[in-house]
Amino acid sequence: MTRLTLKPDSLSFSLHGAATAVAAVGRGTALPQALAQVFAKTDAAPQARGAIQDIAYCCLRHLGCAEALLSAMTPRHVEPPTLHALLCCALALLIDVDDSDNPRYNAFTVVDQAVTAAASDNSMARAKGMANAVLRRFLRERDTLLQQVARDPVAQWNYPAWWIRNAQSAYPNDWQTILRAGNAAPPLTLRVNRRKTTVDDYLALLADAGIAATRIGIGADAIRLTQPIPVHRIPGFDDGMASVQDAAAQLATPLLDLRDGMRVLDACAAPGGKSGHILEAADVDLWALDSDARRLQRITENLQRLQLRATLLAGDASQRDWWDGQPFDRILADVPCTASGIVRRHPDIRWLRRKEDATQLSSISTKILDNLWQMLKPDGKLLFVTCSLWPQESERQAAAFAQRNNATRLPAPGQLLPVSDGQQDHDGLFYALFQRTA
Numbered sequence: 001m002t003r004l005t006l007k008p009d010s011l012s013f014s015l016h017g018a019a020t021a022v023a024a025v026g027r028g029t030a031l032p033q034a035l036a037q038v039f040a041k042t043d044a045a046p047q048a049r050g051a052i053q054d055i056a057y058c059c060l061r062h063l064g065c066a067e068a069l070l071s072a073m074t075p076r077h078v079e080p081p082t083l084h085a086l087l088c089c090a091l092a093l094l095i096d097v098d099d100s101d102n103p104r105y106n107a108f109t110v111v112d113q114a115v116t117a118a119a120s121d122n123s124m125a126r127a128k129g130m131a132n133a134v135l136r137r138f139l140r141e142r143d144t145l146l147q148q149v150a151r152d153p154v155a156q157w158n159y160p161a162w163w164i165r166n167a168q169s170a171y172p173n174d175w176q177t178i179l180r181a182g183n184a185a186p187p188l189t190l191r192v193n194r195r196k197t198t199v200d201d202y203l204a205l206l207a208d209a210g211i212a213a214t215r216i217g218i219g220a221d222a223i224r225l226t227q228p229i230p231v232h233r234i235p236g237f238d239d240g241m242a243s244v245q246d247a248a249a250q251l252a253t254p255l256l257d258l259r260d261g262m263r264v265l266d267a268c269a270a271p272g273g274k275s276g277h278i279l280e281a282a283d284v285d286l287w288a289l290d291s292d293a294r295r296l297q298r299i300t301e302n303l304q305r306l307q308l309r310a311t312l313l314a315g316d317a318s319q320r321d322w323w324d325g326q327p328f329d330r331i332l333a334d335v336p337c338t339a340s341g342i343v344r345r346h347p348d349i350r351w352l353r354r355k356e357d358a359t360q361l362s363s364i365s366t367k368i369l370d371n372l373w374q375m376l377k378p379d380g381k382l383l384f385v386t387c388s389l390w391p392q393e394s395e396r397q398a399a400a401f402a403q404r405n406n407a408t409r410l411p412a413p414g415q416l417l418p419v420s421d422g423q424q425d426h427d428g429l430f431y432a433l434f435q436r437t438a
């Protein structure tokens, strides 16, 4: 509940909105929903929404360090949760200021505006003196405090301890690079719609619009914008000339080896990123299935924009009640997983997931894969995809599946580790391709 009215274009307003969203993540809400709730309650203009979102993302990327700093500077756990989140948001911006050559905010402005945000809210106003003291102490003792908390791996890496241990055990040589990549802001990667244009012509269109972009070495239709821009500013976006899609995700369609006339199932299809790419590549009879009926609506919107058509079905890929009994030439199984390979886009995931989630999600994907295998034509191909880094959900699952079903494994990239610099910039996805021989 607010006491003072904060100006919607002020940093205090953005900090208050971001803190409300981060506190909701602390209660188990995914960040996109948490932000949508904040935007629904406040009358924030697009620019203020952008600032709220940026601060919330920054906070979740620095949450381990911010919480450790707060514990080091305050004798008791800070309550209520929105005040705790507000101080973490402010500390995250101050840490970011320290890291950046071109900081977005002046450090003293951050402190002043965080205290104003606390003062504006009945639930926090009493603690504004404490908030001021904590943030000013951080400014005075920054180096000592950062050194002190960096002994704790959670503060050093900004992931839960179990996540760091998982990464160390799965990737003894690469775990630090992987964790660092997950903390970087992702690039804006586009997929050019080859039904409407070519990569070269689209790059020329972007250049004419003054938007710098380069071809990416992975994914034939992939280009990366040098600076992310809002989606509505992407030339031809509303007409389906380009879609936002990570470069690694753009490998699914070429791996499916599609030909016109094929009957294709995209079994876990929402929001339809890969469905759209499949339909751009070939004239296939595509069935797009998802168990979440609300998320199917996102496929409808995406395909409408691309002016492409599929048969949309709400159903469980581990069951058969939605199937007409006609086998498929190709099946894409982009199964539900922990999403540990896309944390740079979703910094909340690491804080929302639990260690045991991988086991539970693996058992769902085992059922999905075994069921879908029975729906494939002889010689048909099934592409198994996850956006996970954990072998339990990816390589171990693929190997066990091949053994159980006597499936022939065809060449595919396997585990792609997330990379956050250079030409190959992409998320961490896993691909395994199987063929039915009988």
Ligand SMILES: C[S@@+](CC[C@H](N)C(=O)[O-])C[C@H]1O[C@@H](n2cnc3c(N)ncnc32)[C@H](O)[C@@H]1O
Pocket: 267, 268, 269, 270, 271, 272, 273, 274, 275, 289, 290, 291, 292, 295, 315, 316, 317, 318, 334, 335, 336, 337, 368, 387
């Ligand atoms: C990784 S996402 C798919 C992303 C999508 N292929 C794309 O490229 O845009 C996984 C999807 O699986 C769906 N899902 C989860 N369990 C399922 C099930 N048992 N059957 C079908 N879909 C399921 C989720 O609703 C979610 O939309």
